[in-house]
Structures are given as C-alpha cells and as structure tokens.
Amino acid sequence: MPVPVPRQRGVPVAETDRGSTGAAGSSGGGDLTLLVIEDDPAGTFTVPQLLDAAGTRVRIRSARNLTEAERLLTDDVHCILVDLALPGHGEEELAPLKHVLRLAPRHAVLALTTSGDAERAAEAVRVGAQDHLFRDELDGRLLSRAIRYAVERKRADTAQVKLAESRLRAQENARLERGLLPTPLLQGSDLHFAARYRPGRSRALLGGDFYDTVRTADGTVHAMIGDVCGHGPDEAALGVELRIAWRALTFAGLCGDELLSTLQQVLEHERESEEIFATLCTVDIAPDGRRAGLCLAGHPTPLIARHGRTAKLLPYDDNGPALGLLPRARWPRRQVELGGAWSLMMYTDGLIEGRRGPEEKQRLGQDGMVEMINRQLAAGLEGEALLEAAVSEVRDLNGGELTDDVAVLLLSRHGARR
Structure with missing residues (x-):
C-alpha cells in the first residue's frame, strides 16, 4: 500500500507557474516543478504541490505514461520522477528511465521503486538518474529534499561537463596554435x-x-x-x-x-x-x-x-x-x-x-x-x-x-x- 504524500493546500497550476526560470536553468531559490511519471500517480501523489521546510513550493504534475509525460515536459519543469515499474516498455532493463533520460537530457531525474528493489535503484543512478526514492519510505519532507538535491546535482554535473568541454576546446586550440x-x-x-x-x-x-x-x-x-x-x-x-x-x-x-x-x-x-x-x-x-x-x-x-x-x-x-x-x-x-x-x-x-x-x-x-x-x-x-x-x-x-x-x-x- 503506497504512503500518500501529506495533503497540503492546493494551488492551481496557472497560479503557481508564474515566474518559473526553466528546467535547465537555476531555480534561483524559488519554486520548483516536479513531473511525476507513474501508472497510478493518484495512489502516491495526492496534492498538486508541497511546501518544504525552507518555504519552497514544489508543484507536481502527473503523467500516466511516457507519451503523456512528453506532452507535459515544458521548459518550467525542474525535475522528473519516473516509476521504474512502468508497464508496456519491453523487456529492456530500466527502459522507462532510459527513455526519459534521452527525452530530457538537461533535466534532473529521480527514480522511484520499492525498498525490495535496491539493486535496480542503484543501477538507475549508474545509468544517469540523480538519485532514487523508495515508494514505501516516501514522505513530503524526503521528496522535497530529494528534488532540491537532484536539481542542484544536475546543475553541478552540467557545469562540470561544460568545464570539461571548455578545457578540451582550449587544448584543441592550443594544438592548432602550435600548428599555426x-x-x-x-x-x-x-x-x-x-x-x-x-x-x-x-x-x-x-x-x-x-x-x-x-x-x-x-x-x-x-x-x-x-x-x-x-x-x-x-x-x-x-x-x-x-x-x-x-x-x-x-x-x-x-x-x-x-x-x-x-x-x-x-x-x-x-x-x-x-x-x-x-x-x-x-x-x-x-x-x-x-x-x-x-x-x-x-x-x-x-x-x-x-x-x-x-x-x-x-x-x-x-x-x-x-x-x-x-x-x-x-x-x-x-x-x-x-x-x-x-x-x-x-x-x-x-x-x-x-x-x-x-x-x-x-x-x-x-x-x-x-x-x-x-x-x-x-x-x-x-x-x-x-x-x-x-x-x-x-x-x-x-x-x-x-x-x-x-x-x-x-x-x-x-x-x-x-
């Protein structure tokens, strides 16, 4: 039986989406938007938003499948939570997660599974997820903290990649300069x-x-x-x-x-x-x-x-x-x-x-x-x-x-x- 996220005051999406800074950019300490992809999101996520201890609102969007998720993946989404048990995606290991990683390479991604599937949760992080969450241990505080951590880690990873690319370009330019x-x-x-x-x-x-x-x-x-x-x-x-x-x-x-x-x-x-x-x-x-x-x-x-x-x-x-x-x-x-x-x-x-x-x-x-x-x-x-x-x-x-x-x-x- 999934544990519902504690119910808090709901705010319409049209109101909460104001002032968003975009998925690939910094949240600037403001609100965050989470896209949840699972077969029965109402069973776990019963509210349209959370409020963490720091006063940051986490707005929640729900998709029942990857097709619907692709439609809801707009620029103001900061993080994606994908259920590793999504059905109908073939026999490939972690197929739903891999699809999301290809679909949203600039977004922070969290993997959702059960505590009895720790090995697959660890594999999800190895293939590109920023972190994993166990459904049967989930609560509002843990979710808010995990989202914030995932967004910051993705930002740091992106900065590291850009730094490595910059260093590579500098090395290539140095080699070209020696040739010139x-x-x-x-x-x-x-x-x-x-x-x-x-x-x-x-x-x-x-x-x-x-x-x-x-x-x-x-x-x-x-x-x-x-x-x-x-x-x-x-x-x-x-x-x-x-x-x-x-x-x-x-x-x-x-x-x-x-x-x-x-x-x-x-x-x-x-x-x-x-x-x-x-x-x-x-x-x-x-x-x-x-x-x-x-x-x-x-x-x-x-x-x-x-x-x-x-x-x-x-x-x-x-x-x-x-x-x-x-x-x-x-x-x-x-x-x-x-x-x-x-x-x-x-x-x-x-x-x-x-x-x-x-x-x-x-x-x-x-x-x-x-x-x-x-x-x-x-x-x-x-x-x-x-x-x-x-x-x-x-x-x-x-x-x-x-x-x-x-x-x-x-x-x-x-x-x-x-």
Whole structure:
C-alpha cells in the first residue's frame, strides 16, 4: 500500500507557474516543478504541490505514461520522477528511465521503486538518474529534499561537463596554435627571426592566420604568411594544413607560381565550401641575403626598413588573386633588391584594419602602419621589441581589442651596411 504524500493546500497550476526560470536553468531559490511519471500517480501523489521546510513550493504534475509525460515536459519543469515499474516498455532493463533520460537530457531525474528493489535503484543512478526514492519510505519532507538535491546535482554535473568541454576546446586550440605558429628552421642562416600572433579576443577562438620560415639546403631562406578567411577552429585547421603543405613543397624545391598553384589545389580539396579562400605572401631570400623573390596572392605587401632610410612598402603592382578565387590563376614572382642590412616585416590584414584612434572611424591602413613603424624605428626599437610595440599600439589606437587576428613576422639582416 503506497504512503500518500501529506495533503497540503492546493494551488492551481496557472497560479503557481508564474515566474518559473526553466528546467535547465537555476531555480534561483524559488519554486520548483516536479513531473511525476507513474501508472497510478493518484495512489502516491495526492496534492498538486508541497511546501518544504525552507518555504519552497514544489508543484507536481502527473503523467500516466511516457507519451503523456512528453506532452507535459515544458521548459518550467525542474525535475522528473519516473516509476521504474512502468508497464508496456519491453523487456529492456530500466527502459522507462532510459527513455526519459534521452527525452530530457538537461533535466534532473529521480527514480522511484520499492525498498525490495535496491539493486535496480542503484543501477538507475549508474545509468544517469540523480538519485532514487523508495515508494514505501516516501514522505513530503524526503521528496522535497530529494528534488532540491537532484536539481542542484544536475546543475553541478552540467557545469562540470561544460568545464570539461571548455578545457578540451582550449587544448584543441592550443594544438592548432602550435600548428599555426611553428618554430622557424633557420639553422646556418645569419638572419634574425621574430614573430607575434594575437587572436581576436572578441571571438575567444583561433582564426586562420599562419606563418612559417625555413632554410633549404642551398642556403635560401623562405618565409610565408597567410590568412584564411573566416574565424574559428575550422579556418585554423585549414591554415595549419596550408602551412604544412607550404613547408613540404618548399623543401621539395617548389617556388613562386608553381608552389602557389599547388597550394591552391590543397585549399580547394580541403575547404568546406567554395566561398573559402586564403591570402598569402611568400618571400625567398637568396643565400647572400641581398635579393629576394616576392609573390603575393591577394595579401598586403611587406614593409622593408633599410639601414639609414625610412621604412616603406615593397613595390608590387602585379599582385595575384587570393588562393581559391580563380581556378587557373597565376602568381608572378618579382625580384626585390634588399641591400646589405635590412628588416623585412610581413603581416596579416588584422594589423592594418583597426581604427586610427578610439574616436575615429578611419582605418589605420598601410600608410598609417608605415608611419607608426617609422616612429618606433626612430625610437630605437627592433626585433621582438618592435613587433610588440607595433601590435600594442595598433590595439591602443583601436580603443580596445581588435576584431581580427594579427600575425606579424620580422626577418632582419645585420650584415655589411652601405
């Protein structure tokens, strides 16, 4: 014989449902709604609501089967009490409970059974219920406490899952970042390398900026910087693929148009849609460090600072299209004279797309960037310090974090000056 929950003053559902905060959210210390699923709910739950010792009302809804329960499972339900002895659900162990867990993955769930079925009650908790209750030991106080506990435990479990997912995303992003920002391979070269990368923090995700620098067996130093359109792990993963492909193709002896044409094929095979493209800038510096070949695929031209002269943009009128835009595009390689002592700065457009000042709408642009770099060079900055100052000043001018990722690469030669 079931023990009826002590009868208390009933309140109509329409009145008690006011101010509910939703099943998956916090109850905020307010009222709670319990959905009871059992074959004969009137035999155990004889009232529409309970009042616990803390003054919290627990409103009760009743369903005789899972079909009816699905109709009554609205957003204001905080907890579900399911009878493990519900009939008509096949021979699978705990079939009603498993159905409810699939139906309401964000809700707290309690299992109802008899004290003589303790083993099945424990199994119910193992498969996902927050707790179990024995029908023959049930009273209003125990039920109210169990509901509150189940809701809090479900909330804690959900928070733990979100924390674990956040940590996993952080680990994945860290792996992607290591792929985007590799260690340069410059052993045997007299060139100095520096780089800075800052993700757009408004997204809290990696973008598609990437770069690399290697020295081949003949003494040539090859450098590359690129940007996949869009933001997030998918674009970052594509950037990693392009960077690795560039390194492999460079070591295989490809250069200029042949290399970029092959990279375009890689992009076309790996991108998720035909709208995805990537800009790229490649430089190959001769072993003597005085000359370089330059190819641009829709990317901003590098900046060069020579000893005793102001920094300026490298001239490049024959810019090829971004990778992935034209199926049979060509990317001519232009010869550039570097001189004896120089610094070559390659960058993504995040560096030039910020505003000229916190109150201004005009973009910094390449001209504004050149003016900024010349001021910093005049102040004696170089290498890592120069890049750090440049990225920081761009952020300050913008009046806060930039919306796009910023990647900057600096190669310098402090050889014989003239």
